[in-house]
Amino acid sequence: MGQLGEFGLIALLRETLKPANPEVVKGIGDDAAILRPKAGHDWVLTTDMLVEGRHFNLKTTHPWALGAKSISVNLSDCAAMGARPFAAVVSLGIPGKFPVGAVRAFYSGMKAWAGNFGVDIVGGDTVSSDKMVVNVAVLGEVKRGKALTRSGAVNGDALLVTGTLGDSGAGLHSLTHPGKKAASVRPMLEKRHLTPLPRFVVGNFLSAAGLATSCIDVSDGLSSEVNHLASESHLGAEVHEEAVPLSASLEHYCVELKKDPLRFALDGGEDYELLFTVPVKRLGEALRRIPGETGCPVTAIGRMTAASGGVVLIGGKGSRKPLGRGGFDHFGG
Amino acid sequence: MGQLGEFGLIALLRETLKPANPEVVKGIGDDAAILRPKAGHDWVLTTDMLVEGRHFNLKTTHPWALGAKSISVNLSDCAAMGARPFAAVVSLGIPGKFPVGAVRAFYSGMKAWAGNFGVDIVGGDTVSSDKMVVNVAVLGEVKRGKALTRSGAVNGDALLVTGTLGDSGAGLHSLTHPGKKAASVRPMLEKRHLTPLPRFVVGNFLSAAGLATSCIDVSDGLSSEVNHLASESHLGAEVHEEAVPLSASLEHYCVELKKDPLRFALDGGEDYELLFTVPVKRLGEALRRIPGETGCPVTAIGRMTAASGGVVLIGGKGSRKPLGRGGFDHFGG
Numbered sequence A, B: 001m002g003q004l005g006e007f008g009l010i011a012l013l014r015e016t017l018k019p020a021n022p023e024v025v026k027g028i029g030d031d032a033a034i035l036r037p038k039a040g041h042d043w044v045l046t047t048d049m050l051v052e053g054r055h056f057n058l059k060t061t062h063p064w065a066l067g068a069k070s071i072s073v074n075l076s077d078c079a080a081m082g083a084r085p086f087a088a089v090v091s092l093g094i095p096g097k098f099p100v101g102a103v104r105a106f107y108s109g110m111k112a113w114a115g116n117f118g119v120d121i122v123g124g125d126t127v128s129s130d131k132m133v134v135n136v137a138v139l140g141e142v143k144r145g146k147a148l149t150r151s152g153a154v155n156g157d158a159l160l161v162t163g164t165l166g167d168s169g170a171g172l173h174s175l176t177h178p179g180k181k182a183a184s185v186r187p188m189l190e191k192r193h194l195t196p197l198p199r200f201v202v203g204n205f206l207s208a209a210g211l212a213t214s215c216i217d218v219s220d221g222l223s224s225e226v227n228h229l230a231s232e233s234h235l236g237a238e239v240h241e242e243a244v245p246l247s248a249s250l251e252h253y254c255v256e257l258k259k260d261p262l263r264f265a266l267d268g269g270e271d272y273e274l275l276f277t278v279p280v281k282r283l284g285e286a287l288r289r290i291p292g293e294t295g296c297p298v299t300a301i302g303r304m305t306a307a308s309g310g311v312v313l314i315g316g317k318g319s320r321k322p323l324g325r326g327g328f329d330h331f332g333g
Helices: A006-016 A063-080 A100-116 A167-176 A186-194 A200-209 A222-232 A248-257 A261-267 A280-294 B006-016 B063-080 B100-116 B167-176 B186-194 B200-209 B222-232 B248-256 B261-267 B280-294
Strands: A024-026 A033-035 A041-051 A084-094 A120-128 A133-143 A158-162 A214-217 A235-240 A274-278 A298-306 A311-314 A320-322 B024-026 B033-035 B041-051 B084-094 B120-128 B133-143 B158-162 B214-217 B235-240 B274-278 B298-306 B311-314 B320-322
Touching: A024 A120, A033 A084, A033 A120, A041 A063, A041 B084, A041 B120, A041 B133, A063 A084, A063 A100, A063 A133, A063 A186, A063 A200, A063 A214, A084 A100, A084 A200, A084 B041, A084 B133, A100 A120, A120 B041, A133 A200, A133 B041, A133 B084, A133 B133, A158 A222, A158 A235, A158 A280, A167 A186, A167 A248, A167 A261, A186 A248, A200 A274, A200 A280, A214 A222, A222 A235, A222 A261, A222 A274, A222 A298, A222 A311, A248 A261, A274 A280, A280 A298, B024 B120, B033 B084, B033 B120, B041 B063, B063 B084, B063 B100, B063 B133, B063 B186, B063 B200, B063 B214, B084 B100, B084 B200, B100 B120, B133 B200, B158 B222, B158 B235, B158 B280, B167 B186, B167 B248, B167 B261, B186 B248, B200 B274, B200 B280, B214 B222, B222 B235, B222 B261, B222 B274, B222 B298, B222 B311, B248 B261, B274 B280, B280 B298
Parallel strands: A084 A120, A235 A311, B084 B120, B235 B311
Antiparallel strands: A024 A033, A033 B041, A041 A133, A041 B033, A084 A133, A158 A274, A158 A298, A214 A274, A235 A298, A311 A320, B024 B033, B041 B133, B084 B133, B158 B274, B158 B298, B214 B274, B235 B298, B311 B320
């Protein structure tokens, strides 16, 4: 921390982070932030902790990108609820010898990413710790009763996902296995890992249009998230292997490095795309309106079934195999 | 973590933590909690991070007490705003080898403490880390426009504090200096350090009665907090040394261990009492109604002055010396 103690940091934040949202009556500088709910809205609250050596490595992650990502992962949870994020509190544990420049870069990334998405940083805590640890809690706003949950899917609903899957997992692989192969696509994949984009414009649209019956963000890999949606909705699910959307960059990387792109898509984690269900009657509408009105690509990858059917991956030739919760487990289980 | 992985922990929490507040539409189990504001209220949001080896030591702190304290420190921030806390999200980083029993004890302490004060734990995150780290964010509710801040004190206002100061600091000293001296008072002092009681009943009363012009909780020691109140209100302050409320236990401990009780009171930190200002005309009312209506003792310790007077400690014989921000600095500066 050099000479920038706790009070210095708070002053730095306070000076540079003026709240912009009307819900924020008072931001940084008191025992707590003061927030004013708008009539007719619910709020959602989510929190995530990122630990050095487990969720990020300062050798491969610049502090700026870490600041951005620590905001982004929480915005993704808001997106999955159909909510518009507007306020965040940030706790930062940093080693005493951490360079002041790196702290400033971290806050600068956080500020930029929060600012990009209209989120005010309204408070926080800075403490000393042996390894860097970041905790962010975010509040989002959604029309009353319109929050999307994991539990609303209905038997027969179509299962859709935004964007492409597996890029982040391949990006992490690239960061930890540097080399000359697939050099042209590495920056794109690594960027998807380091600074993922939260899909809350899509989440807001799904909530406002009343299109989705359930929604979750893909933080732990597709296989894990399909299982979450299915179990919370007391259903089974079928995913068509060939429908899983893969980017050309991922395909190229996997050809060059002799990897299976589907593994990254199913188990890689940290894509922060949205996985959601839509009544089958409205599938055409979803496939047309989501890209048209939010600019985000979307793909139908399967459907919800009765719970007795389990969660199944259907291969190109019609093979069926159970799709386990193989996703990224934060405990490495 | 033994065999209790992340999903196991979430299931454990979900099962045992049913929300009780009407503001909580959906608690643990989705991408975010869903909360419903009541008309005519503001919400306050605060967060605190506790790091093993810095804020607590597992050799002297039982995981149950740590769970309780991690909730309490945030409730204290709500108290300082005059708000009633109702929802918390908890992030926990724990070493892979951490015993399952200790994790259960931690959650049990957290649950008991949250339950005691009517707070629902509505979400969280559990991750693996080398050392234990706990982050809690709490939402509180206060009548619209009635939140107490640090910045509303007026020149001439009386300065008051709840309870007694220095017990927590002496309790920490006792925990780290075990011995036979002052054995009769050690448990009380240690308890005040390990499981401090948040004063939000007083905070709620001060807000509802419109009595306090400013308020802060004493987390970093009286000297530090008086300076915060003064600088946020663009004022100075005078504190009378002999008026600082000390418990008989603290006095006994300090006689036996040849320590200065005032040092614990001024710089010890973690008392989580409330420091607040009251218009001098209403001082009598405050001294009568606060103990009468909340059961909490309260003491007038000084007054606010013009900024030019600085922040001053007045000794028994009228000596004046600057009262620095000598409080507990989380960076040890």
